Amino acid sequence: MIEAHNLSKSFRDSKRGLVNAVNGVSFNCQPGQIFGLLGANGAGKTTTLRMLATLLQPTRGSAKLANYDVVKASEKVRQNIGYLSNSTALYGRLSAREMIEYFGRLNSIPEKKLQGRIDELIQRLEITDFQHGHCDKLSTGQKQRVSIARSIVHAPPVMIFDEPTSGLDIMTSQTIMTFIEQCRSDGLTVLFSTHIMSEVERLCDEIAIIHHGRVVSTGTVDSLRESTGEHALENAFLNIVKGANNA
């Protein structure tokens, strides 16, 4: 479960002065549900997810993941999440197997169980053929499969995806989306950020539209369409953002 309450992040920039990257974001995400954060580039999606993943500390507000506070129990939070983004890369000089093994150890999986878990993931994600190849020699699709294995090696109850398909070809994107759907089927709490409408339509049970660091609308895909009177989600999104700009 993810609970974000009035989550805010500001920082000082030498050129722009005080920047409020995220301003009072609140939402809840339940197990077995995919919650989407939809927003344009620079809207504050990544900063929000980084706060939830304990990479950044909130300036104000609070959040709990798997019942652990992101500030007070950050290590516990990290033990209970899997984080996959377009910027979480692999170590080029480690093999695919070593990469999964490394993160298994960082997640304190006992050595006796670790090799079995790695074998299971390698088989499930079809990594067998290239498990001993160095990550810098793998194709983009192969790398994504290793990244997925890395993020779930410790079987976390919460998964966070930050624009995971950005820059990927359609085949690799399909692999990622299928994996996200699998996470929901397995009862995991899934938080997913994107700016691609088709992915939202396919995956998300509930959405928060984030604009200039604020949540400007929440609901299901259908409820957002209805509230704006638009058939296409893209137009509904643009209407909501336009309304937020005029407010």
Add this chain to the structure above:
Amino acid sequence: MPSMTKTVFLKEIRETLRDKRVILGVIIFPLLITPLLLAAVTFFATKKVIDQETSILPIHIIAEGQLPSLTDKITNDESFKVTFQKDRETSIKALQARTIRAALLIHSDAQTKLDTNASAQIEIIYDQANETSEAAKKRLRKALRNFDSAIVETRLSQLDLKPEFLKPTKIQETNIASKESMGGFILSTFLPYIIVMGAAFGGMTTAFDLCAGEKERGTMETLLVSPASRYQIVQGKLLAIFVISLGAAVCFLGGFLLPIQSGLSLFKEAIGDSISISYQTVGTMLIIVVPLALLTSSGLLAISAFARNQKEAQTYIFPFIIAILFPAMLSSILGAENPLYTAFIPVLNIALTMKQILSNTFEATYFALSLGSSIAYALIAMRAVTALFQRESILFRA
């Protein structure tokens, strides 16, 4: 070592040892290239000395006056090719054009002065900015000293005096230094510099790869989202850089000592024919290098943490290079025995302590102060880099 720190450390070492740049810079270069460079320097230095000793040097004798007893001696010396000149200016031009290496000017009243037991005025014209001209001057001075000695002997015998009349003291020098300690002394002039440089810069590639490189490639975010705390991550990385830096220092030391200890004649010529360094000396040197490697590893990791990418890290390295290079070079100039306050100057204290260890001038107080202050500096640097690693404005600089 906490298990998470150990996990990070072992992974960093594994990945680093697969980096060809590190293998080349930390192991192959110090162990193979350094002895070859030493051999090349020795070869060319020896060749230069031989050339200077055996070459025939063209000189002018500007005979304003006649002094056949001297000019005949120099003309008959096979190490000179003598041409007689009348004009001083012509000789200076020839010297500037490097067609001659020196000129000997005999003043017009030289013979008269000699005959009257006075001093004949003789001038050596040379170019101090030219090594061969300097060598020609030295050779001429030697010939003139021999000429002087012969005349003094004649003058003394005319006065019925013995040569001892001019030498009220008879000086005998006794050098108590063993061949081994002389070898150690010669090593102490350059080996500390090499080891300091090895310890300081051996871990540079690793340090830049482990932090700035991770930010650049996007693996830093992957790592930070793991349950390992930032403290554990930075300690693991720091330990890996430290091991590589220390390894580089050991390889540089080995690169010099192994060929010498193995008895290769070419290397023995470079630093003496009976050089030997005990295991105790090597061990003591390694002890004193440990805090230096920790200090420099922390410095390199701080630069790497601050930089957005490896290219930016390379631009920030300049002040670090100066901070290491200057004291390291200073240690080559300074003697082994120095005031105690120098034991508190970072980097210099380590280099000077190594100098003491090598040249048999070991002072326990200096060693203890140097080791203690260096450990203190290393701990401060470690705390600073750990604190830097906690700052998200540093780790997530856009």
